[in-house]
Amino acid sequence: MPVNDVVNPFLNASLRIPARDWPLVEKFTTTQQAQADPDKVPFRRYVDLWWAGLCIGVREGRRTELPPNEWHRFNDGTPLSADPWRIIHLQLLAVGLTEDAKILDDPGAIVQMANEYCATGLPMLLEAMNQSTEPIMVASEFLRERCVVAVIAGAG
């Protein structure tokens, strides 16, 4: 089935990141700096960095809960429609983690779960990038190390 036919059930959900990470998310995404050098600004949109944080959080196997006032909502689920594979991955992830397809009936809960995984992974990635003059290289090695471990350990 072509991914273009994917319906986005997350349109009304809130994509969030920890509020304290917001300045660095702006620094490492091109949304507010269109002409930025990709080597220094390795992510295009906020949702791209959010997704990378989510992947790392899932790889770490840890969710981070925060009080409501410590979250920053950066968008609703609309940007997910631009990459329909993300909608599929989010749903598969939710089913895989809960081992129950009923979770698909609650898109809000799925996105909240994703937000909490992201709250684990995002600060780790941001900190690594923020310590170097070559963020894209540091981010690549950071992610590569985790991919290698995922393959070796069969974890994820």
Place this chain on the structure above:
Amino acid sequence: MQFKRAHITNFKLLENVEVDFSVDRARPLTVIRAENGSGKTSLLTALQWGLYGEKALEDHTVPLSASHWPAGTPCEISVELAFNHTAYVVVAGQEHVRTREYRLKRTVTEVVEGGKPRRSSEQISLLELTDRGAEVIRAPRQLLEQILSADLRYVFFTNGDAAMNFISPQLTRSDKRSQVRDAIKALLEIGVIEDAINHVRRVQASKRKETGSVGGDVARLASQVEELTTRLEELESKKKEITDALADLTTRHETADRALQEALQRGNQEELAKRLANVKQRLAGAQKMLAELSHEHQALLNSEALSWSLMDVRLRAGANVLRGMHDAGIIPKTAVPVLRDRLALERCICGASLAHGTPARQAVEEEIDRQRASDAFQQRLTRLYHQAEADVADRDVGQFSWDSRLEAVLINRTEWEKVLQEARAEEESVRKQIEAIDRVDIDEKRRNRMSIGSALSQKREQLQQVELDVAMVGQSLAQVREQYDEVRKRHNKLRRVNAQLTAAQDVLSVLDGVMDELQGAYLERVSGRMDELFRQMIAADTDLPEQMRVITGASITPEFDIVVHAGNRTLNPDHELNGASQRALTFAFIWALTEVSDTVAPRVIDTPLGMMSGYVKRGVLDLISSPPTLSEPDRQVALFLTRSEIAQVEDLLDQRAGVVFTLTNTAAGDLTCRHESDHPRIVRCECNHRQYCHVCSRLDDATYGLISREEKPCQ
């Protein structure tokens, strides 16, 4: 980090001094010859102040301006630094090297009254020079900290006497131990946390000072905002003028370049012109390709392949749940048509009657309703199942292998970086060959191009200057606006600051424990390297007393004492080493610190060879000025040397120094020629370590065998 040049204005007696540094890999040494009182210490401090500002100053109550500067009159002090930074990042086992060019300017205005300085807040502006022009760095302090941590400045900027604090007999054992411990601690780069605590304390203190003068503050700040906005507009307008002029000059330069190339093509230099055109094409091609690869690399970080690689097991688990549902016949739903058929037949598959009015018929009708209601959900599940099956199949045949794609991009990037470097080197070589052509018709066109090129360089310089000023004023404006906001939010913010302070203190106490562990590991590495270097330095010291010729090495004890070993004996370097060997030991320690820090930065040392002579002096200089081996990164060493330090090692400086010049205090008592100046200041001349001229000539020129650069130095 490598310094390229520095321009210092009104810093002590450095009224207007340009300093350049050697960036020649084969001759990494810069020698700044200066006698006592000729600005060596000021220069050492100015370079650190340029990088780190106020926190680089030992004593904040000492003015930065010269003592002859009129009291009560504002003095603008500035340090401009041009430097590059090479980052070495290992990705997938491959080292990626990237050099970036920067230009930094720090200024402060100082007024001295009653001998006490009052300084405005420092303005700092940092530009990165790229192929696309100058880009303002938004967080200059953070970038400088990444490149060369302020904690490491004592290691990279030292003077011969202060370095002796590690083993000087004038200090108590506990003082020396803490010096050594602090130096090793600096390698752990805990400055970020200390800075955070200091920052919170500063904020807290400043908040307490704020009383009820909110209205006054608002008016003052509003006026400042207005002034700065006007200034910014003026600068932007000036920037536009320069940018226009630059565009015009660029066009003229291109025209002149084309004319020169045509002239070359007409003569027997056609081949060179072709090569130049060819190499330019390769350069442009490599730049374009690298830009594309950079975007491809970025796309990889945002790719489905990465998602699969990191979450493979979880995604497959989800797909398995759906597959289980499919295998169990839960999806897709096919029961409704079958049930409808059975109702029409009024008989169940099991044989029971489904006649109207029977409880069995009612149960089947209810089941059909229930299943219809869940149809939409079932359809979504079914669709997701099929998508998952297709994705898992793709993943199984390696379609989403992120690391192999990354490796391909990295290999491509490395190859194209190499092409770019080679093209740049060839371009320079061809240009040099063209410049060397001495023919009249070409000469004129070459002069024309050079003249426009020179104007172009000046304009670019002006543009950078204005951009620095724009950035600086922009930052001031932002700061003032921030202050304005802070005044209003004072009460709320104070509460938050207190919470931050508590948190920072908690973090620090945890880190103390971790740091003790780390210190041990670093101590071992520094001790080992110091031992090797020290043995190299003193290998040929025939001035050592008899019993010292059996030195077997040096080490740092777990209590942070530096000791020397001679056979089975442990010696106290304070009393059992001669002065020269003490200095050698100190340098071995400092050099070991710079190496263990894994930081590539200029090593700037004031008066390193004082008290040394003979083989130890040569041994120390030989070691600290040696060019890097093929596998080592670039290095840079700047030594501030007096004539007596230079004596007997001139030949080594001939070999190792890429840049040598002299600084002189115009008011020095032993100058041979008189300087026309109404106040003392430091001036630069191009004399190297074997020369003198009317600027630097001294009474003892002959003692050191110096030769004049001019026919009649004093006229």
